[in-house]
Amino acid sequence: MKHLTNTRDLSTEEIHAILARARELKSTHHDNTLSNKLIITIFFENSTRTRSSFEVAAKRLGASVVSLDVSKSSTSKGETLFDTAANLDAMEPDAIIVRHKDSGVPKILSNYVNCPILNAGDGAHAHPSQALLDLFTIWEHFQFDSLHGKKIAIVGDIKNSRVANSNIELLTRFGLEVILVSPPHFMPQSSGLRKTHDLDSVINEVDIIMSLRTQTERHTNQSYASLKDYAHDYCITDKRMGDRDILLLHPGPVNRNIDIDDAMLEDPRCKVLKQVKNGVYIRMSILEKLILQA
Numbered sequence: 001m002k003h004l005t006n007t008r009d010l011s012t013e014e015i016h017a018i019l020a021r022a023r024e025l026k027s028t029h030h031d032n033t034l035s036n037k038l039i040i041t042i043f044f045e046n047s048t049r050t051r052s053s054f055e056v057a058a059k060r061l062g063a064s065v066v067s068l069d070v071s072k073s074s075t076s077k078g079e080t081l082f083d084t085a086a087n088l089d090a091m092e093p094d095a096i097i098v099r100h101k102d103s104g105v106p107k108i109l110s111n112y113v114n115c116p117i118l119n120a121g122d123g124a125h126a127h128p129s130q131a132l133l134d135l136f137t138i139w140e141h142f143q144f145d146s147l148h149g150k151k152i153a154i155v156g157d158i159k160n161s162r163v164a165n166s167n168i169e170l171l172t173r174f175g176l177e178v179i180l181v182s183p184p185h186f187m188p189q190s191s192g193l194r195k196t197h198d199l200d201s202v203i204n205e206v207d208i209i210m211s212l213r214t215q216t217e218r219h220t221n222q223s224y225a226s227l228k229d230y231a232h233d234y235c236i237t238d239k240r241m242g243d244r245d246i247l248l249l250h251p252g253p254v255n256r257n258i259d260i261d262d263a264m265l266e267d268p269r270c271k272v273l274k275q276v277k278n279g280v281y282i283r284m285s286i287l288e289k290l291i292l293q294a
């Protein structure tokens with residue numbers, strides 16, 4: 001049984017296959033490869049894109065989807081997470097997609113069920129499908145060529161970001177050089193990667209910028225003087241970008257004029273909506289792989 005709790009669950013060969021299949025699905029659109037399958041989504045934490053993206057992906061492949069409303073589920077009545085998982089599992093779904101505010105929950109749940117568990121984001125730990133769609137978007141941008149030696153600056157609240165964690169693992173594995181750019185309080189302690197607090201000092205050398213949202217829900221105390229000060233140093237503005245040929249990514253939701261300014265969100269170099277579009281194809285590809293090879 002294969003689960004996707006973090007990007008390390010997949011070998012590099014498997015990732016190549018997932019990317020190639022996503023590329024194929026993007027050109028053919030529909031394929032009913034999961035037509036007799038049932039997928040359950042259970043999101044214990046809010047989601048703007050990921051849940052709908054997984055659900056659209058499942059439906060595009062012909063699967064049926066049941067989405068548990070967590071506020072009405074028995075987990076809110078005190079049933080343990082594991083009992084909830086065991087009960088869902090008893091209904092014999094073909095996959096369960098889970099998001100939780102606590103790191104490690106999808107991994108633990110994978111021990112209690114008989115179908116693949118897909119992590120749709122757990123605490124500050126991992127968000128594997130997001131990293132895969134980011135890798136796909138970068139690969140597509142560079143005409144499906146090797147990404148070896150490309151430089152990416154990951155900018156913002158890196159320490160609290162599961163998106164950053166998963167991307168660092170995946171992008172370095174594909175030969176990209178990752179530079180971490182953040183104020184000291186958002187910088188992870190160790191990583192072995194190049195780090196700087198000064199975005200403008202690296203902007204001339206990078207091919208890609210991945211801007212991140214400040215994860216205020218994961219801060220125990222306010223760690224910056226004001227968002228305005230943060231934006232002054234780290235917001236991706238059209239002035240800061242100038243006419244540089246840099247691919248700009250953000251996993252969403254974007255804090256406008258704090259992470260990226262209005263002008264850059266309209267700029268063709270900004271591929272936020274392309275990421276959302278690609279997310280569906282990557283998740284189709286992941287679902288196929290995990291369900292059909294379970």
Ligand code: ASP
Nearest residue numbers: 121127163213251252253
């Ligand atoms: N949507 C991403 C996540 O769920 C990024 C974010 O929320 O900032 O982690």
